[in-house]
Amino acid sequence: EVQLLESGGGLVQPGGSLRLSCAASGFSFSNYAMSWVRQAPGKGLEWVSGISGSGGSTDYADSVKGRFTISRDNSKNTLYVQMNSLRAEDTAVYYCAKPLKPGGWNRAFDIWGQGTMVTVSS
Amino acid sequence: EIVLTQSPGTLSLFPGERATLSCRASQSISSSYLAWYQQKPGQAPRLLIYGASSRATGIPDRFSGSGSGTDFTLTISRLEPEDFAVYYCQQFVTSPTFGQGTKLEIK
Numbered sequence: 001e002v003q004l005l006e007s008g009g010g011l012v013q014p015g016g017s018l019r020l021s022c023a024a025s026g027f028s029f030s031n032y033a034m035s036w037v038r039q040a041p042g043k044g045l046e047w048v049s050g051i052s053g054s055g056g057s058t059d060y061a062d063s064v065k066g067r068f069t070i071s072r073d074n075s076k077n078t079l080y081v082q083m084n085s086l087r088a089e090d091t092a093v094y095y096c097a098k099p100l101k102p103g104g105w106n107r108a109f110d111i112w113g114q115g116t117m118v119t120v121s122s
Numbered sequence: 123e124i125v126l127t128q129s130p131g132t133l134s135l136f137p138g139e140r141a142t143l144s145c146r147a148s149q150s151i152s153s154s155y156l157a158w159y160q161q162k163p164g165q166a167p168r169l170l171i172y173g174a175s176s177r178a179t180g181i182p183d184r185f186s187g188s189g190s191g192t193d194f195t196l197t198i199s200r201l202e203p204e205d206f207a208v209y210y211c212q213q214f215v216t217s218p219t220f221g222q223g224t225k226l227e228i229k
Contacts, residue, residue, distance in 0.1 A: 108157035
């Protein structure tokens with residue numbers, strides 16, 4: 001069974017840092033670009049960042065550029081996002097998402113994790 | 123950035139009725155790069171439609187997608203109780219963006 005399992009969320013003060021992880025199983029992880037998508041409480045979906053299968057290419061939403069860093073360890077089938085200089089508006093459920101087809105992250109997402117909540121508050 | 127605008131914001135219908143949800147793009151996009159998702163409270167989104175009209179694995183045939191250019195539609199032919207949820211469209215011509223969602227509620 002194809003699965004994604006996020007971890008690492010929690011409460012952090014404004015200006016703080018947090019690293020989220022997403023453990024993948026059931027598919028050839030290194031063949032797929034991966035993305036992080038977030039959802040603020042009561043709001044819609046926002047794509048945050050994407051990374052190629054090799055890890056050599058990345059992209060970010062303007063709202064997180066320069067503060068978040070996406071990475072992956074294909075030997076551990078794990079996706080990460082390092083979040084620095086966190087703001088109240090970064091408060092959200094963070095999902096990792098797998099695209100339907102191998103290749104870039106510009107695809108429909110057919111598998112989503114259950115999400116991990118990040119709360120930025122003093 | 124390509125902006126997707128969904129309408130209506132909320133749609134109130136009875137089970138058994140037909141639902142028509144709209145997604146309009148701020149510029150023309152290839153239908154290959156348009157998807158629809160369903161999200162229920164406390165759950166992750168679920169892919170319904172990709173390529174504007176192809177159903178994802180396991181999606182019932184009462185769900186259908188259509189459209190081209192800037193105007194896309196998700197149709198649910200006969201609403202079942204489990205279909206009441208929030209629906210999002212997504213484009214991925216450029217960095218992915220989502221519409222703001224349509225809430226489908228029981229009348």
